Amino acid sequence: MAAGEQELLLGARIGLPVLLALAAAVDVRHRRIPNWVSIGGMAAGLVLWTWHSGLSGFLASMAGLVLGSAFFLPFYMARGMGAGDVKLMGGVGSFLGPYHVLAAMIVVALLGGVIAAWVAYRQKRLKLAMRDALMVVFRQQSLKTLEHAAKEDAIPYGLAIASGTLLYLVLTVAS
Secondary structure, eight states: OOHHHHHHHHHHHHHHHHHHHHHHHHHHHHSSOOHHHHHHHHHHHHHHHHHHHHHHHHHHHHHHHHHHHHHHHHHHHTTSSOHHHHHHHHHHHHHHHHHHHHHHHHHHHHHHHHHHHHHHHHTTOHHHHHHHHHHHHTTSSOHHHHHHHHHHTOOOHHHHHHHHHHHHHHHHHHO
């Protein structure tokens, strides 16, 4: 791990959990993540990297921001998640940089799937949700026909992003 990445993790241990807690709390309460939270997180990550490592830090942070946002962009385009979730993951990427955001996204996606399955189970809709997902995969039902159902059963994905990223940070710091 390069010196800039070690220093980033020290800064990220304070700034990133604060950003994630704020985003999760607002998303759970209001079902949206405002721009001042997500874009503020992006800016904070960029400033932190630049402060620690200059231009190379800025470029690494920008790469993390782009990768984090790009990962969830297809889900936003398919109306499976909100723009705030995409921007929040970009903010996470700006704190973590390209290597760590890729690993964190795997944890976030897995935890998000578990949360979605748990919510569907609690709503007694797990079987229906699995059937709908398979129908989309096998092109027997379009994404647009699922848009209404997705809005009805929406989960605050900011909570999954926060939980998954924090879990990744704990696992990274512990190793």
